[in-house]
Amino acid sequence: MTCDEAEILLHALIDGELDAGHAREVEDHIAGCPRCTAQLAAYREMSKAIASADLRYAAPPQLRRRIEASLPQTRTPNRRSVLKGFAMGSAVSAIAATGLFAILLHDGDDQRIMSEVVSAHLRSLQAGHLTDVVSTDQHTVKPWFNGKLDVSPPVIDLTAQGFALIGGRLDYVDARAIGAIVYRRRAHVINLFVAQTPGTERHAAKTETIQGFNIRRWSDRGLNYWAVSDLAADELAEFGEKFEAAMKGSGAG
Amino acid sequence: MPGRCLQAGRASAFSASAGPQAMPVRFSNDDPGSDHDPGKAQRFRDAALPYLDDAYTLARYLLRDANDAEDAVQECYLRALKHFDSYRGPAIKPWLFAILRNVCRAEFARRASSPAATDDLPDDAEQTPLWRETQETPEAQLLRRRDATTIRRFVIGLDEPFRETFVLREIHNLSYREIADIVEAPVGTVMSRLARARALLRAAWLAEEEPSK
Numbered sequence: 001m002t003c004d005e006a007e008i009l010l011h012a013l014i015d016g017e018l019d020a021g022h023a024r025e026v027e028d029h030i031a032g033c034p035r036c037t038a039q040l041a042a043y044r045e046m047s048k049a050i051a052s053a054d055l056r057y058a059a060p061p062q063l064r065r066r067i068e069a070s071l072p073q074t075r076t077p078n079r080r081s082v083l084k085g086f087a088m089g090s091a092v093s094a095i096a097a098t099g100l101f102a103i104l105l106h107d108g109d110d111q112r113i114m115s116e117v118v119s120a121h122l123r124s125l126q127a128g129h130l131t132d133v134v135s136t137d138q139h140t141v142k143p144w145f146n147g148k149l150d151v152s153p154p155v156i157d158l159t160a161q162g163f164a165l166i167g168g169r170l171d172y173v174d175a176r177a178i179g180a181i182v183y184r185r186r187a188h189v190i191n192l193f194v195a196q197t198p199g200t201e202r203h204a205a206k207t208e209t210i211q212g213f214n215i216r217r218w219s220d221r222g223l224n225y226w227a228v229s230d231l232a233a234d235e236l237a238e239f240g241e242k243f244e245a246a247m248k249g250s251g252a253g
Numbered sequence: 254m255p256g257r258c259l260q261a262g263r264a265s266a267f268s269a270s271a272g273p274q275a276m277p278v279r280f281s282n283d284d285p286g287s288d289h290d291p292g293k294a295q296r297f298r299d300a301a302l303p304y305l306d307d308a309y310t311l312a313r314y315l316l317r318d319a320n321d322a323e324d325a326v327q328e329c330y331l332r333a334l335k336h337f338d339s340y341r342g343p344a345i346k347p348w349l350f351a352i353l354r355n356v357c358r359a360e361f362a363r364r365a366s367s368p369a370a371t372d373d374l375p376d377d378a379e380q381t382p383l384w385r386e387t388q389e390t391p392e393a394q395l396l397r398r399r400d401a402t403t404i405r406r407f408v409i410g411l412d413e414p415f416r417e418t419f420v421l422r423e424i425h426n427l428s429y430r431e432i433a434d435i436v437e438a439p440v441g442t443v444m445s446r447l448a449r450a451r452a453l454l455r456a457a458w459l460a461e462e463e464p465s466k
Contacts (some may be wrong), residue, residue, distance in 0.1 A: 059309035165281035
């Protein structure tokens with residue numbers, strides 16, 4: 001590697017954007033080159049100084065008010081404060097969770113419910129909000145819901161199939177308490193919502209996208225399901241298929 | 254090119270501008286009708302308003318003017334709400350930034366046609382060349398401590414496209430891939446712009462004798 005190459009790549013090194021192999025190549029060059037060693041040290045020093053200085057600007061209050069005023073009014077404006085912290089942390093995009101929500105609802109409100117389901121998913125990604133009961137054991141999570149909900153959401157451990165059960169949570173969708181079962185795939189959280197429905201016929205799964213999240217929904221044995229995640233659609237489909245297969249296998253309901 | 258050295262997950266995007274598909278940010282003035290869905294407005298608030306300070310910060314650095322930055326951010330949020338239904342992720346901050354950048358570029362075009370532009374810079378700062386051919390003996394030169402106001406001035410003094418790349422990386426902590434999508438350039442270009450931006454900034458940092466307030 002030449003100094004010219006290293007001079008550019010050392011920035012990617014500082015930023016952690018190199019894979020291990022190339023990072024080693026750059027480091028090997030730098031180790032044998034006093035000039036590049038000095039460059040790296042100087043840029044590290046500068047990055048540190050920049051990181052410790054507050055270079056951001058706060059949006060003026062009147063700008064916030066102008067934007068607020070330009071948005072259509074909603075029924076529950078105070079929820080905004082609940083969600084205020086969402087996505088402030090850079091870690092949010094790194095999280096992916098699966099939640100399973102069980103709710104009773106009427107047909108016909110599908111779009112609104114899906115919106116609320118996505119909002120609940122977003123809310124769950126806030127630090128400390130993902131789970132109320134943390135357990136990888138379905139026999140711990142399922143009883144936890146007893147007495148908290150009017151339906152008992154099916155809790156299935158899919159860890160062996162690549163979707164780790166990480167816990168459960170009470171949430172609110174459509175102004176009702178619902179159960180959420182949370183799964184994790186790599187760094188991704190998936191939310192699966194389950195709602196009681198008057199019909200008992202089976203509806204095959206459909207996938208939709210709202211706000212960048214994939215939602216896979218299906219109905220079976222009197223329950224509606226919504227699986228929500230930032231996982232790619234094909235992986236979310238895999239989750240849904242494995243969940244349904246496991247439901248059949250266990251006869252659970 | 255340095256681009257081939259990137260992590261595998263990001264290297265694929267090196268091939269081209271994935272921007273238009275990933276971030277639909279070129280808009281026409283159509284369909285205001287769907288803006289009256291209260292659920293959508295609520296989702297938009299929840300998702301987008303936490304980034305207001307981020308958006309305002311980016312606009313300040315891009316436009317170098319507080320009033321223009323406010324106008325640009327408001328316009329950005331209006332456009333984002335209108336097109337929120339077609340938003341396909343993955344993360345909302347880069348999506349907002351891509352919209353904001355387009356708004357700011359429209360402002361640049363407007364300024365180009367009207368010479369009287371206001372500016373955050375002190376009167377003489379823009380004329381001062383920031384980058385001088387200094388002796389390449391970095392080991393002998395230690396960075397003097399600078400306060401945030403001074404560093405901001407250095408950043409604002411950077412020329413485009415180095416300034417936007419630098420701000421997206423150093424202030425907003427976006428990945429090279431995310432920056433590449435926003436500025437619609439290959440990742441390798443982002444990397445070389447960033448290297449250049451840091452060299453310029455460091456030269457300015459070293460060149461200025463007196464820390465100014």
